[in-house]
Amino acid sequence: MSTLTEAPPPLAPEAPEPKPPQRRGRWTPYWLLLPGILWLVVFFALPMIYQASTSVQTGSLEEGYKVTWHFATYWDALSAYWPQFVRSVLYAGTATILCLLLGYPLAYLIAFRAGRWRNLIMILVIAPFFTSFLIRTLAWKTILADGGPLVGALDTLHVLDVTDWLGWTAGDRVLATPLAVVCGLTYNFLPFMILPLYTSLERIDGRLHEAAGDLYARPWTTFRKVTFPLSMPGVVSGTLLTFIPAAGDYVNADLLGSTDTRMVGNVIQTQFLRVLDYPTAAALSFILMAAILLMVTLYIRRSGTEDLV
Amino acid sequence: MTNQTDPTGDVRLTGIAKTYGAFTAVHPLDLTVPQGSFFALLGASGCGKTTTLRMIAGLEEPSAGTVSLGGQDVTALPPYKRPVNTVFQSYALFPHLDIFENVAFGLRRRGLRSVKKQVGEMLDLVQLGEQARKKPHQLSGGQQQRVAVARALINHPKVLLLDEPLGALDLKLRRQMQLELKRIQTEVGITFIHVTHDQEEAMTMADTVAVMNAGRVEQLGSPADLYENPNTTFVANFLGTSNFIEAEVDSRSGGEIVLKAGGGKLVLPEARCSAPATAGGKVLVGVRPEKISLTHADDAGEIPEGRNRITGKIADSSFIGVSTQYVVDSPVCADFEVYAQNIDRDPRLVPGAEVVLHWNPAHTFGLDAAQDADAGVEEAA
Numbered sequence: 001m002s003t004l005t006e007a008p009p010p011l012a013p014e015a016p017e018p019k020p021p022q023r024r025g026r027w028t029p030y031w032l033l034l035p036g037i038l039w040l041v042v043f044f045a046l047p048m049i050y051q052a053s054t055s056v057q058t059g060s061l062e063e064g065y066k067v068t069w070h071f072a073t074y075w076d077a078l079s080a081y082w083p084q085f086v087r088s089v090l091y092a093g094t095a096t097i098l099c100l101l102l103g104y105p106l107a108y109l110i111a112f113r114a115g116r117w118r119n120l121i122m123i124l125v126i127a128p129f130f131t132s133f134l135i136r137t138l139a140w141k142t143i144l145a146d147g148g149p150l151v152g153a154l155d156t157l158h159v160l161d162v163t164d165w166l167g168w169t170a171g172d173r174v175l176a177t178p179l180a181v182v183c184g185l186t187y188n189f190l191p192f193m194i195l196p197l198y199t200s201l202e203r204i205d206g207r208l209h210e211a212a213g214d215l216y217a218r219p220w221t222t223f224r225k226v227t228f229p230l231s232m233p234g235v236v237s238g239t240l241l242t243f244i245p246a247a248g249d250y251v252n253a254d255l256l257g258s259t260d261t262r263m264v265g266n267v268i269q270t271q272f273l274r275v276l277d278y279p280t281a282a283a284l285s286f287i288l289m290a291a292i293l294l295m296v297t298l299y300i301r302r303s304g305t306e307d308l309v
Numbered sequence: 310m311t312n313q314t315d316p317t318g319d320v321r322l323t324g325i326a327k328t329y330g331a332f333t334a335v336h337p338l339d340l341t342v343p344q345g346s347f348f349a350l351l352g353a354s355g356c357g358k359t360t361t362l363r364m365i366a367g368l369e370e371p372s373a374g375t376v377s378l379g380g381q382d383v384t385a386l387p388p389y390k391r392p393v394n395t396v397f398q399s400y401a402l403f404p405h406l407d408i409f410e411n412v413a414f415g416l417r418r419r420g421l422r423s424v425k426k427q428v429g430e431m432l433d434l435v436q437l438g439e440q441a442r443k444k445p446h447q448l449s450g451g452q453q454q455r456v457a458v459a460r461a462l463i464n465h466p467k468v469l470l471l472d473e474p475l476g477a478l479d480l481k482l483r484r485q486m487q488l489e490l491k492r493i494q495t496e497v498g499i500t501f502i503h504v505t506h507d508q509e510e511a512m513t514m515a516d517t518v519a520v521m522n523a524g525r526v527e528q529l530g531s532p533a534d535l536y537e538n539p540n541t542t543f544v545a546n547f548l549g550t551s552n553f554i555e556a557e558v559d560s561r562s563g564g565e566i567v568l569k570a571g572g573g574k575l576v577l578p579e580a581r582c583s584a585p586a587t588a589g590g591k592v593l594v595g596v597r598p599e600k601i602s603l604t605h606a607d608d609a610g611e612i613p614e615g616r617n618r619i620t621g622k623i624a625d626s627s628f629i630g631v632s633t634q635y636v637v638d639s640p641v642c643a644d645f646e647v648y649a650q651n652i653d654r655d656p657r658l659v660p661g662a663e664v665v666l667h668w669n670p671a672h673t674f675g676l677d678a679a680q681d682a683d684a685g686v687e688e689a690a
Contacts, residue, residue: 208401216419217414
């Protein structure tokens with residue numbers, strides 16, 4: 001066995017005891033959080049509480065509203081407006097699927113094939129945001145105008161006959177039909193689908209595609225077994241970012257639809273601003289919120305994305 | 310075990326080249342790797358070794374030439390139709406699949422339904438049977454590396470391509486995996502083509518090494534052959550360390566060339582001189598540091614006759630345990646490196662001491678003096 005010897009310590013002047021580290025910074029995170037928390041309290045928490053109390057009030061505009069814990073408003077609102085709820089989910093769901101079908105190939109192209117065109121295409125995707133939501137939706141009114149070139153072409157090709165039979169359009173009109181509303185929703189929320197899809201596709205290591213090819217996967221199999229599963233986080237966040245605002249949207253149904261295409265957002269708007277039935281409007285808002293939360297939770301559970309790296 | 314003489318696994322590259330615009334990554338290259346051999350492509354980064362490998366895998370399209378595997382021309386085949394598999398640098402394991410599914414990937418793509426037994430056996434071969442249901446990111450670097458090997462080997466490829474497979478591992482693990490890969494190769498008998506920049510790795514593992522430099526194969530041979538008989542200064546410096554003396558050819562007789570260098574005479578076997586040695590011409594005389602003996606100038610008389618000798622003065626010495634490395638300043642060559650085994654250490658051999666360097670002429674090699682004596686020094690570092 002070897003003997004242990006100790007190296008002589010280097011001669012050093014008597015050093016002062018190191019001070020315990022200063023804890024000066026311990027409050028910094030909270031200070032940084034403060035503006036955000038204040039914002040949330042003032043503009044989210046307080047209005048929520050206020051709306052919740054409104055939804056259980058009774059009374060009239062002339063006599064004033066009082067909290068009477070009248071939960072029947074919820075039931076009444078739901079039984080009166082369930083068709084609009086169903087329609088909202090249907091339209092938003094269709095628009096989300098269309099966004100996914102249109103957005104995925106585009107995001108794939110930008111992420112893997114665009115080369116030096118990548119930035120240009122990205123700008124084109126975002127460019128519509130430079131004009132107002134309202135203007136963009138109104139533009140669709142012109143695009144889908146009765147007797148316009150697009151509607152004329154669709155009519156000539158007998159596409160309108162099919163969509164009429166399906167109940168998506170009415171006669172030779174596209175405007176003021178479900179199809180018009182779904183088109184508007186799809187168009188307006190498409191960037192919210194493309195951006196998260198692009199982000200998650202772009203993160204995929206190109207060597208994984210090579211590895212899949214090396215292991216006998218044809219390009220389509222590589223997509224099904226490697227690319228698509230790895231882009232699931234983007235698919236989930238993209239569909240949520242599209243579906244949630246689309247389900248509550250009322251501008252598209254208002255400008256491009258008719259009374260037969262009213263969504264729950266239109267009902268809430270009317271109740272708040274025209275009928276001035278605040279309790280019903282508040283109750284409808286909460287029902288919509290609860291329904292969306294429920295659907296989103298089930299969706300995230302099913303897609304199992306928390307398991308992805 | 311596959312029959313070693315079966316020619317189905319021969320890899321034959323004919324005039325294969327790759328250019329990117331004006332840049333030539335690989336100059337036209339002919340190469341045959343026989344079935345069952347462990348072949349290493351060795352070179353510094355950017356020398357074209359990985360490009361060559363990727364052309365064999367089908368991940369890169371050659372600008373010219375053909376690739377054939379066992380007599381079949383595969384140049385036009387996409388990667389998924391080639392009977393080769395690759396172990397990628399940093400592994401490229403599928404992060405969304407567990408270890409079992411990663412290894413089963415190739416089998417499933419070929420339509421095999423019951424893969425359980427094969428995958429189980431393969432995971433046992435690489436000692437990962439317990440980890441089958443873990444995700445790649447839950448494994449250590451060495452384990453991930455073994456998964457990558459298993460994922461490729463399970464398909465019984467004709468050729469296994471390894472692209473710097475050990476680059477991401479620490480030194481100790483690397484040594485262990487080198488032996489492990491060598492063991493697996495011997496066991497399965499598949500042709501391995503291994504790309505590396507680590508000369509020690511190439512020499513330990515491979516039967517044949519091709520040293521690549523600037524898109525060309527500088528020299529090809531067994532590790533010992535390359536080390537003992539380098540044909541260029543690049544090979545001599547990239548594989549280990551070499552000392553070079555510029556010398557003038559004096560005469561040649563009986564299979565030996567006699568050279569003049571700084572007033573002294575050196576003898577070089579004709580067979581070990583790759584340069585045309587005409588009388589009066591210049592030759593670079595090379596000798597490996599461990600072949601040289603160091604004797605204090607006072608004992609110069611004890612040196613046996615017939616050895617090449619050079620005088621000098623020790624400039625520096627460093628003790629590294631098994632050996633002592635000296636740097637000797639000599640009139641014919643500054644910074645002459647000498648590695649002396651620590652058997653009997655002469656206490657007089659300290660910096661400043663006058664010494665005589667001497668070695669067996671059989672250990673001398675001669676190279677064309679027209680090249681840079683320092684080629685490959687930087688890359689090897």
